[in-house]
Amino acid sequence: MAALEVGGLDVHYGGVHALRGMSLTVGEGEIVALLGNNGAGKTTTLSAISGLVRPSAGKIVFDGRDLTRARPEAIVRAGLVHVPEGRRVFSTLTVHENLQIGGYPVRDKAEIRRRVDRVYALLPRLAERRAQQGGTLSGGEQQMLAIGRALVSGPRLLLLDEPSMGLAPLVVASVMELVREVNLEGVSVLLVEQNAKAALKIAHRGYVIESGACVLGGSAAELRGDSRVVEAYLGGV
C-alpha cells in the first residue's frame, strides 16, 4: 500500500491553472523524485500536499487518511513534513532554537530533546554551531539545518523542495547523502529537484511533470535511460 496517494489534483492561483490533474504515489520507504522545469508545478504540488494552498479538485490520502482539506499543522502531526524551497531557516533564531521549533507539535520536552540530540549526532556540524544564528550558516549548513529541523517533527514522509539549489556540487552530494541516510532510517521522501542527475542517483522512482501534470513516470533507472529525460534534464548526451 502506498504511503501517500495524490490523485487528480487541480490548483488555481487567481487566473492561473497551476496543477491540472496531478497524480502521484510515494510508497512506504521510497525516495521518489519529482522532476520538471521552472513553473511546471513542482512546488505547487508540495504546497498542496502540505496544506499551504487549497486544491480545487482531487484527493490527497496519507496512510489511508484523507488530508485534502486538512490544516498545515494537522498535516505535520500526521507525519508529512515539508522542507520548503530556499531552506527558510529562521535567520535570527539560533541553530538550536531552529531545531526546537521543529518539535513544536510535540508536547513532551524530553522527547524533543532526544530528537534534537539525534539530529546533532547525525549532523555534528550543527552541534558545533548550536548557539549561532541560523542566518549565519553557509548554504549547505542551512539546508542541513532545514532538514534536521523537519526531522525533529518526527516525519514519516519528507517533502523536500530543491534541496540542492544554489549549492556547490560537493555540498549537493553530501545533502543527497543525508537524504539517503534519513531514508534508510525508514522515512519516505518526495524529492523535488531541478538537478535531475543528483536526484535520480538516490531515488527509487521518479516522475516528470509538465504544465501541472505528470507526463512520465518510472523507476530511476528507466528515467535515466529515457531519451526525453536525458535530453531535457540530464543535459543531452
Added chain:
Amino acid sequence: MAQLIWNGLFVGSFYALVALGYSMVYGIMKLLNFAHGDIYMLGAFTGFAILGAVGGVSPGMALPVLLGVLVVTMGVTGLSGVVLERVAYRPLRSAPRLSLLITAVGASFALEYGMRAAAGADPRVYPLRLGGTTVELLGARITLQQVALIIVAIALMAGLNVLVTRTREGRAMRAIALDPRTAALMGINVNAVISRTFFLGSALAGAAGVMAGAYYGKVDFLMGFLIGLKAFTSAVIGGIGNITGTMLGGLLLGLLESFGTYWLGGEWRDVFAFGVLILFLTVRPTGLLGERVTERV
C-alpha cells in the same frame, strides 16, 4: 536631579508596558495597532468599574485590592485584544498593509466613542487613590505605592521577556515574526499564536491602564490616545519589534520627558517627546537596538 530621574523612570515604566503590546503586534504581523492605546483606556475603565462594584476600600487595603483588580482587568483587556484581532484584523490578513492601518484607526475610534457612549464624556474620578507615605531616597521623594507599581511593572516585563526568549510559545512567536509560511510548515498554528500575542499585549496595556488610573486619579475616554502615541514613540526609539529595545525605549522616553519638562516647562513636554520621535525616524529609524539585536517578535 534624583527626583527628575525617578519621575522619568516611573512614567517611563507605564510607557514601556503599553509599548510592549505595540511592539509585539508589529513584530508578529507588521501592523501598527493604533487601537492599542484604547485598550489601555479600556483597562482603566474596567478597573474603575470593578472598584465601583467592590465599594469603599480602606487605605491600608488599597494595594492588595489594586493587585486583585489588576489581575481581573488584565484578563478582560486581554480577551478584548483577542476579539479585536479576530473581528477587525484577521479578515484582512492578506489585504494590503494600508487597509489594516486604516482599520486600526477605525477600531481606535470605535473603542473611544463606544466608551464615551457607555460611560459618558466627563472624566471619572478613580475610587482608589494611591497617596501614602513618602520616603526620601538620594534626594528624591518617593511614595511606597510608586515603588510597588514599578515593581509590578518590572515583574510583568521580566515575565514577558522570559516567555519570549525561553519558551516554546515565544519561539513560535519569533518564528512567525520572521516567516509565517514556514512557521505553519513546522506545525505552528499561526492564527492561535497571533491571538495569544494580542492577549498578552492587551493584558499588559490593561495593567498599565489600572495603574495610571490609580496613580493620576481620573480616567476619561480619550486617555488612550496620547499614551498610544507615546507608546509608539517608545517602540520606535527602542527598535519596534524588539522586546528589550522597547522596554528601554519606554524608560528613555520617560526620562527625556522628565528632563525636557524641567528645562523647557511643562507645556513643552509633548513637543519634546514627539520631537524625539521625529529625530529617531530621521536619524536612526531602526531604533536603539533595531540593528544590533535583530531578533524580533
